[in-house]
Amino acid sequence: MRESEKEIVRSLPLFSGMAPDHFEIMLKGSFLQKFPATVVLFSEQDHTDFLHVLVDGQVELFANANNREGTMTLIKPVATFVLASALADGAYQLSARTLQTSQILMIPAENIREVMALDSDFAQKTIVELAECYHGVVRAYKNIKLxxxxxxxxxxxxxxxxxxxxxxxxxxxxxxxxxxxxxxxxxxxxxxxxxxxxxxxxxxxxxxxxxxxxxxxxxxxxxxxxxxxx
Amino acid sequence: MRESEKEIVRSLPLFSGMAPDHFEIMLKGSFLQKFPATVVLFSEQDHTDFLHVLVDGQVELFANANNREGTMTLIKPVATFVLASALADGAYQLSARTLQTSQILMIPAENIREVMALDSDFAQKTIVELAECYHGVVRAYKNIKLxxxxxxxxxxxxxxxxxxxxxxxxxxxxxxxxxxxxxxxxxxxxxxxxxxxxxxxxxxxxxxxxxxxxxxxxxxxxxxxxxxxx
DNA sequence: CGACGATTTGAATAGGATCAATGGGAGTGG
DNA sequence: CCACTCCCATTGATCCTATTCAAATCGTCG
The missing domain is CATH 1.10.10.10 (Winged helix-like DNA-binding domain superfamily/Winged helix DNA-binding domain)
Structure with missing residues (x-):
């Protein structure tokens, strides 16, 4: 992973302000992967142990039921996704596909937990990020319901x-x-x-x-x- | 607050396994309040610094828009609610009303943050609780969309x-x-x-x-x- | 050019909301 | 205890929103 890519990831509110050595611990075992467009990254029933960071490109999160499919949200760079799944039971709740050629950083969930224990400021930021994800879905839910x-x-x-x-x-x-x-x-x-x-x-x-x-x-x-x- | 009530709260997965002195820190400044049925507890635009725990009764979370109103979820005892709001920016995203006579424990959000910093196991449990709330809304969203x-x-x-x-x-x-x-x-x-x-x-x-x-x-x-x- | 998929338009249908009226219980007061 | 009231629930009729099916058009790309 290049320094310039690291800086892109570091610019996220979640990671900014993190001590450099904590940041390195987090990236240990992480990898940056490039995907072509229209590729399914994972499905609802899959299991993950990685937090994903969309560094470049565009990703769609969608779901299926009763022979229907619906887009749940669109991810634009730079942003994390499947944070809740990575931190909780590891079950994705949504499927994902790339809409464009995309670069995705995969960070082992274990690393996140490790740094959270070391760095209570990061733990707090993780909580806030998760809470914002929650509010995002609540907004979407209100939007479609009302x-x-x-x-x-x-x-x-x-x-x-x-x-x-x-x-x-x-x-x-x-x-x-x-x-x-x-x-x-x-x-x-x-x-x-x-x-x-x-x-x-x-x-x-x-x-x-x-x-x-x-x-x-x-x-x-x-x-x-x-x-x-x- | 009676011992029996404390035990009810302690039985929640979020608080079980917490050291007794941490639990006491958390309850410092908390208060248990009783509400009659059909009372609006707070509105979407309000601001909170308290995590709520429904100890007894029933609470409805709802939202308004464009002259419409919709129930977002129903809370049954014993459960926390507005966790994300308390931990993040403090803005409720939903309104709440009691459907029955209800007892609600209000815990200062500051206490939660304090104990999270002291107790990384509790911090982890808070994350998991929040992630589960997130998954709950995603489920509801898929349900209505598909x-x-x-x-x-x-x-x-x-x-x-x-x-x-x-x-x-x-x-x-x-x-x-x-x-x-x-x-x-x-x-x-x-x-x-x-x-x-x-x-x-x-x-x-x-x-x-x-x-x-x-x-x-x-x-x-x-x-x-x-x-x-x- | 030709092929393929995205978009648009039209017609018919289905799902759901609204408006209106009626039936049914629970609670209140005489 | 009974009548009254109020609100919830149900039913009918109609309207509106959105989906489905079909076909035409538009754009992009090889």
Whole structure:
């Protein structure tokens, strides 16, 4: 693993502020792996002893049941995933596939536990990270339970617009069918939802979306600090 | 706080095995409070510095958005709740109300952090508890995203049947309207879902449900170890 | 160019919500 | 003890949202 890659990992809030020797203990036995796009990394029923860090690329976490499949979340670099599984019983709860060529750092869960015992500051950060993962799922759960498909899309657009610099527009970071699955609808329904938003100033050109009437869109979306992420 | 009540709290996996003096540190400044039924304990936007332990009674966690309300989960004694909020930023993500007269122990979050630093075994248990909370929400999220209302009800009945001793029947632990909200449907739709399940051996008599054809019900429900809790 | 998959559109259907009305229990007060 | 009230639960009718199936269009890439 190159120094530059180490620095990328170290820049995560979870690892920043960690003593260098603790960081080295953690990386002992870790390995950085490169995967092509569209590869299934693991399945719900699998078992893991590694914390994963997506260093580069894009990963989709999804689940299957009753012959249906749904995207649960999208991971963008740099971020950890399956933290809870690695720290608890080791059972993945979700399947994962790469959406793009991706580099993933695998850290033995045992190392995490070892450093947590040595470094109570890191233990605290791990707790906070885990708590944030929890809140993330709670948000997603509220989103799908309390909003209609059009509302979910409208709020998604508002969040992306904010993240991409408040330029009254955004570029979709994933294919529309993946977005549809993440928002809990079919691709056909996503297409119709976009049409429904046209009167609210939403103009679609492939993956590029313009938002020409934010205030109307917000009136429809009713964004909530308790559901929508930053 | 009585010794008998302390023992109840101590019986939780999170606190069992904790050294007595650590347990006392944790309880310092804690208080046990009694609430009548139908009382809102806190709201989504509130802020907390306490871990809550439901010692007796029943509590519903719910959320509001767009003039809608939905039950997120039901807490039954003895269990902790809002662990993630207490340990992280202190923001509740959910509102809570009592469904019955309830006794709740409030433990200062600061105490938890203090004992975690002293006792790495407790820190590890806290992590595991938090990871299990996370997995619980992921299960709920998959449940609502991948199953229809009838399937969710069928699986709920199978889980309750198992929990209540595999006696081909069960007693609903909550009012049907609360169950409906928890399963993500209207009371009317729950009523119809029960009717849909009649051909599968489901007989309803108030809160008492008989399951007279488990194998057909399972065929419909397609229970999954990755969604349904134990 | 041709093939393949993603996206969009249309039509029909299903799942679920809403509105309205009725039945049924539990609790209250006379 | 009984009547009354209130809220929960059920049923019917209708509407709306979203899925399914089918077909056409668009884009990308070899």
């Amino acid at each position: 909003r209609t498909a059009v509302e979910r899309l409208a709020n998604y657009l508002l969040v992306q617009n904010r993240r991409q610099g408040d330029n009254d527009g955004l570029v979709l970071p994933v294919e529309k069918r993946t977005l549809a699955s993440m928002l809990g609808m079919t691709p056909e329904n996503l297409s119709r939802a976009f049409n429904t938003l046209k009167p609210y100033g939403v103009v679609i050109d492939g993956a590029e979306i313009s938002l020409n009437n934010l205030s109307d869109l917000e009136t429809l979306a009713k964004p909530s600090a308790h559901i929508d992420a930053n | 199953r229809t209302a009838v399937e969710r009800l069928a699986n709920y009945l199978l889980v309750q049947n198992r929990r209540q001793g595999d006696n081909d029947g069960l007693v609903l632990p909550v009012e049907k309207r609360t169950l409906a909200s928890m399963l993500g449907m209207t009371p009317e739709n729950l009523s119809r879902a029960f009717n849909t399940l009649k051909p599968y051996g489901v007989v309803i008599d108030g809160a008492e449900i008989s399951l007279n054809n488990l194998s057909d019900l399972e065929t419909l429900a397609k229970p999954s170890a990755h969604i349904d809790a134990n």
